[in-house]
Amino acid sequence: MDRAEKRELVAGLNDAFKGAGSVVVAHYAGITVAQMNDLRTKMRAAGGTVKVAKNRLAKIALQGTESESIIELFKGQTLIAYSDDPVAAPKVASEFAKGNDRLVILGGAMGKTSLDADGVKALASLPSLDELRARLVGMISTPATRIAQVVNAPAGNVARVIGAYARKDEAA
Numbered sequence: 001m002d003r004a005e006k007r008e009l010v011a012g013l014n015d016a017f018k019g020a021g022s023v024v025v026a027h028y029a030g031i032t033v034a035q036m037n038d039l040r041t042k043m044r045a046a047g048g049t050v051k052v053a054k055n056r057l058a059k060i061a062l063q064g065t066e067s068e069s070i071i072e073l074f075k076g077q078t079l080i081a082y083s084d085d086p087v088a089a090p091k092v093a094s095e096f097a098k099g100n101d102r103l104v105i106l107g108g109a110m111g112k113t114s115l116d117a118d119g120v121k122a123l124a125s126l127p128s129l130d131e132l133r134a135r136l137v138g139m140i141s142t143p144a145t146r147i148a149q150v151v152n153a154p155a156g157n158v159a160r161v162i163g164a165y166a167r168k169d170e171a172a
Contacts, residue, residue: 048083
């Protein structure tokens with residue numbers, strides 16, 4: 001990789017770190033190419049990205065970002081997982097680490113907050129942004145549905161009473 005390519009990589013990572021809702025750093029020694037591709041596919045499906053970069057370049061890219069506090073995590077074979085949704089990258093990385101003991105989560109960052117491995121796992125246990133939105137919409141629509149049922153119930157009862165009188169008159 002020549003200097004121009006390194007500058008591009010650092011600039012791209014810097015932009016990614018600035019825009020990311022969360023960043024996860026993990027060791028990946030011993031993971032096969034197929035497993036790495038599987039992780040990348042799952043992360044992409046969740047709206048995140050997995051990158052493997054030289055530690056020195058990643059440290060340079062972290063400078064000037066909110067996630068600068070995780071520079072010390074970049075030792076050994078590390079990968080970077082990040083996403084706009086603060087829960088997506090930790091959730092996918094934690095689920096993948098459960099099934100593959102060779103992926104060891106070192107820590108991460110969410111905004112200015114530095115997270116250790118337990119913090120990343122705790123963040124992964126939270127519902128995603130889409131799940132929260134769905135719950136919120138469900139909570140908002142449920143009372144509206146109940147109000148509509150309550151309002152319509154008396155009208156339905158009146159119609160049934162009138163229908164019963166009509167049938168009674170027809171029978172008589």
